[in-house]
Amino acid sequence: xKVLFLNGPNLNLLGQREPEIYGNLKLxxxxxxxxxxxxxxxxxVVFFQSNHEGELVTQIQExxxxxxxxxxxxxxxxxxxxxxxDAIIGAGINAIEIHLSNVHARESYxxxxxxxxxxxxSINGFGSSSYIxxxxxxxxxxxxxxx
Numbered sequence: 001x002k003v004l005f006l007n008g009p010n011l012n013l014l015g016q017r018e019p020e021i022y023g024n025l026k027l028x029x030x031x032x033x034x035x036x037x038x039x040x041x042x043x044x045v046v047f048f049q050s051n052h053e054g055e056l057v058t059q060i061q062e063x064x065x066x067x068x069x070x071x072x073x074x075x076x077x078x079x080x081x082x083x084x085x086d087a088i089i090g091a092g093i094n095a096i097e098i099h100l101s102n103v104h105a106r107e108s109y110x111x112x113x114x115x116x117x118x119x120x121x122s123i124n125g126f127g128s129s130s131y132i133x134x135x136x137x138x139x140x141x142x143x144x145x146x147x
Contacts, residue, residue: 001042003138004067005034005131006056007049008075014100022100023127030128037132041139053077053084060087060095068142070095071134078103078113088118094141098134099124 007027010017015026031047038045046067048059056077063070070093077084078097088095095118102125103110116122120141123133 001069001138001142002044002046002067003038003069003071003135004059004063005031005045005047005134006059006070006072006074007047008053008056008073008077009051010075011073012049012051025128030131033128034131034135037135041135043135043139045135053081057083057087060084060093061091063093064091068094069138071098071131071138072096072115072119073098073100073130074115078115079109081114085115085118088115094138095119096134096137097122097124098130100127100130101125 011027014022014030015024027049034045050056056074060070070088072095074081074084074097078099097113097115097119103113104124113122121137123130123137126133
């Protein structure tokens with residue numbers, strides 16, 4: 001199994017941006033945690049981060065040729081991007097939405113996800129463990145048909 005982890009805008013600032021919300025770990029620290037867990041699960045993982053919506057769309061469109069799942073933390077694009085939603089649906093890739101913080105306990109504009117309907121599930125509020133849970137969800141879901 002091969003999983004693509006996509007990270008949207010400002011996630012490259014993890015560790016310095018609002019640590020009281022997002023924690024003190026850098027994105028590279030989280031990637032290392034996921035790589036370690038993926039090795040235990042015999043899963044290959046690839047990471048991509050961009051502050052540009054179009055680059056994320058391209059990664060999603062190309063994903064079905066290379067990956068079984070996409071785990072996506074779209075950052076602020078979660079709440080604004082019809083393009084990411086359409087890319088996930090159009091590509092037909094199994095996607096899992098993740099967030100470090102509990103978006104439902106934050107500002108009202110963060111409570112609406114434009115990509116949730118295109119994803120098979122959502123994990124939020126568990127800090128860096130949201131990434132591990134996203135990986136494990138891929139493994140647990142690998143033989144189940146989509147509802």
